[in-house]
Amino acid sequence: xKSTGEILVIGGGxxxxxxxxELKRQGASVTIVTRDFTEAATHAAAGMLxxxxxxxxxxxxxxxxxxxxxxxxxxxxxxxxxxxxxLGYWACGILAPAYQKDAINIQSSESVWLDRAxxxxxxxxxxxxxxxxxxxxxxxxxxxxxxxxxLWVAVQELGVEIKTGxxxxxxxxSGDRVxxxxxxxxNWQADHYILATGAWSQTLLPIPVTPKKGQMLxxxxxxxxxxxxxxxxxxxxxVPRQDGRIIIGATSExxxxxxxxxxxxxxxxxxxxxxxxxxxxQYPIRECWWGFRPATPDELPILGTSPYRNLTLAxxxxxxxxxxxxxxxxxxxxxxxxxxxxxxxxxxxWSRFKV
Ligand code: GLY
Numbered sequence: 001x002k003s004t005g006e007i008l009v010i011g012g013g014x015x016x017x018x019x020x021x022e023l024k025r026q027g028a029s030v031t032i033v034t035r036d037f038t039e040a041a042t043h044a045a046a047g048m049l050x051x052x053x054x055x056x057x058x059x060x061x062x063x064x065x066x067x068x069x070x071x072x073x074x075x076x077x078x079x080x081x082x083x084x085x086x087l088g089y090w091a092c093g094i095l096a097p098a099y100q101k102d103a104i105n106i107q108s109s110e111s112v113w114l115d116r117a118x119x120x121x122x123x124x125x126x127x128x129x130x131x132x133x134x135x136x137x138x139x140x141x142x143x144x145x146x147x148x149x150x151l152w153v154a155v156q157e158l159g160v161e162i163k164t165g166x167x168x169x170x171x172x173x174s175g176d177r178v179x180x181x182x183x184x185x186x187n188w189q190a191d192h193y194i195l196a197t198g199a200w201s202q203t204l205l206p207i208p209v210t211p212k213k214g215q216m217l218x219x220x221x222x223x224x225x226x227x228x229x230x231x232x233x234x235x236x237x238x239v240p241r242q243d244g245r246i247i248i249g250a251t252s253e254x255x256x257x258x259x260x261x262x263x264x265x266x267x268x269x270x271x272x273x274x275x276x277x278x279x280x281x282q283y284p285i286r287e288c289w290w291g292f293r294p295a296t297p298d299e300l301p302i303l304g305t306s307p308y309r310n311l312t313l314a315x316x317x318x319x320x321x322x323x324x325x326x327x328x329x330x331x332x333x334x335x336x337x338x339x340x341x342x343x344x345x346x347x348x349x350w351s352r353f354k355v
Contacts, residue, residue: 008190010168013040015314016196017151018329024158031161044291046239046247047144049323052136053094053232060347068327075326085150088143094230097133110138125279144322171204178308193311198294201315208353209316211257211292214250215265219283236272248273261288293318303348
């Protein structure tokens with residue numbers, strides 16, 4: 001039996017890394033165990049920090065998302081200082097063009113309705129049937145792949161051990177505690193365990209987290225095209241990166257873990273993107289990819305205690321994993337290290353799904 005010291009975090013995505021980072025910053029001994037860093041939804045995301053554009057209604061979830069969005073500038077700056085990497089955090093705002101006036105009814109002090117003339121003037125190149133749209137000045141973006149890389153480098157820089165290529169096969173319990181993990185390379189034991197395995201969580205615990213596939217692609221903007229804000233359409237979104245790529249997302253499919261891009265998925269994304277911004281139909285396609293969002297029945301994450309006293313849950317972030325990484329890291333570390341349960345955590349407790 002291998003002993004990994006204090007805390008063992010299961011999962012290799014941005015949630016696991018953000019938790020490990022915060023635990024380590026606060027002096028804990030931490031090991032991450034992951035099957036394959038590259039399969040996490042983290043790499044498939046677009047990196048929008050978009051509680052407003054995603055139309056999350058006033059609720060504990062909105063509070064959680066807003067708190068996390070507020071942490072982003074400082075959090076990414078510290079990561080950049082630690083790693084020397086550029087994370088592409090960009091407070092670019094998000095524009096949500098609409099094709100009909102009643103398409104969205106948003107009432108928030110953080111949003112502004114732009115009429116037809118204003119939106120076309122502000123963002124040249126929009127489809128002629130865009131009749132106006134909402135402007136969300138506080139929403140932002142980060143380059144999610146750079147973020148994942150920086151977190152990976154940062155945690156190791158701080159002394160977190162990462163064990164890759166290790167499949168956790170079973171969480172073995174003894175009474176109300178986890179006694180050890182059964183893995184592809186033998187049994188592992190720690191004082192405390194954190195489950196952050198996203199869409200794959202249900203293979204280890206009976207919690208309702210299921211994969212929701214998202215297909216994505218990217219095109220390359222010519223220098224003459226100036227898209228400097230995210231466009232959040234009804235059927236697709238366009239996320240311009242500072243290197244000239246536009247990330248186009250995303251389908252939302254209940255097909256289990258079926259891999260691959262499909263002609264239907266790519267066609268839908270492209271026709272929605274071209275309607276939103278017709279000029280991009282001539283741009284070279286750079287890449288197509290897909291990933292699996294960890295979805296729960298109420299589309300809210302599962303955070304905090306579990307049926308076992310020494311196992312904490314941080315999974316089910318669905319469409320908002322990148323956005324919620326800093327606040328999840330902070331709240332879970334406070335909870336595990338100091339037994340401080342932030343008032344928001346109770347709204348995301350696993351027991352809401354118990355029958
Ligand atoms: N957050 C956007 C998506 O999941 O597609």
